Amino acid sequence: MRSVISTLAGAAFVAALAMPSFAADMTVKGEVVDVACSTKKGDGGKGDAHAGCAMACAKKGLPVGILTADAVYTVVGDYAANSNAKLLDFVARKVVVTGEVSEKDGVKSINVKSIKLAN
Numbered sequence: 001m002r003s004v005i006s007t008l009a010g011a012a013f014v015a016a017l018a019m020p021s022f023a024a025d026m027t028v029k030g031e032v033v034d035v036a037c038s039t040k041k042g043d044g045g046k047g048d049a050h051a052g053c054a055m056a057c058a059k060k061g062l063p064v065g066i067l068t069a070d071a072v073y074t075v076v077g078d079y080a081a082n083s084n085a086k087l088l089d090f091v092a093r094k095v096v097v098t099g100e101v102s103e104k105d106g107v108k109s110i111n112v113k114s115i116k117l118a119n
Contacts, residue, residue: 027098028110029118030068032090034058038067051092058084058091066097066110073101077111087115094118 034057037045044050046067058064061083065072077099079086099112 024101025098025113026101027096028066028068028073028101029094029096030066030073031094032058032087032092033065033067033072034091035063035065035072035074038065038072046092048092055088055091058088064091066095071108073097073108073110075112076109079112079115086112090115090117 031046032054033046033050034054037050037053037057039045041050046054063074064080064084064087065074075084075087084091094117096116096118097110097112098114099110101108101110103109
């Protein structure tokens, strides 16, 4: 009986690891950046000095994210569709975004429901 319970517990543990964490709605504030440059270039991958590069990458359909004080949330879903068409007006600008946030394998993402310029 103990081996059956141990086997079931082990299977449940493995299944839990394979599943992404549960998504939850939240609001984040930050800058719309291209994920690759913000990750690789640090401070050189954000702000006005990087706006042209970020726009070119976003128009190519490369991953775009919201850079906050403590993370980069990669934009997924409708706002990432059609080469980030709905995000182009916000690239390299400070925004307030509400959406469904999830995390898998240490990568945070947000399925944007609303976006506006930050005050």
